[in-house]
Amino acid sequence: MEKVDWHKNHINDNTIITDSYKTTQNVRRYFKSKFGEQFKFNRDFMHWMKNATGLTMGDASQEWIKCQKSK
Numbered sequence: 380m381e382k383v384d385w386h387k388n389h390i391n392d393n394t395i396i397t398d399s400y401k402t403t404q405n406v407r408r409y410f411k412s413k414f415g416e417q418f419k420f421n422r423d424f425m426h427w428m429k430n431a432t433g434l435t436m437g438d439a440s441q442e443w444i445k446c447q448k449s450k
Contacts, residue, residue: 381395382397383400385399385400385401385405385406386401386405387405388405390405390406390409392435392436392437392440393435393437395433395434395435396428396431396432396433396438398432400428400429400432402425407420413440418443421446423446424442424446427442
């Protein structure tokens with residue numbers, strides 16, 4: 380699996396979530412560009428991200444939407 384620098388690499392829906400995933404400002408910018416200022420990390424979503432190795436950031440976006448609908 381290609382290494383991703385979560386601080387610097389361009390992130391898009393096709394970016395693969397690697398085992399080196401970090402919750403960075405760059406990742407936050409990606410989600411805010413998709414969902415606006417209402418995007419917030421929460422404990423459950425951060426846990427999901429840590430266990431999402433091999434999935435894409437597009438998958439992560441869908442998971443965030445799913446979490447918001449279940450509130």
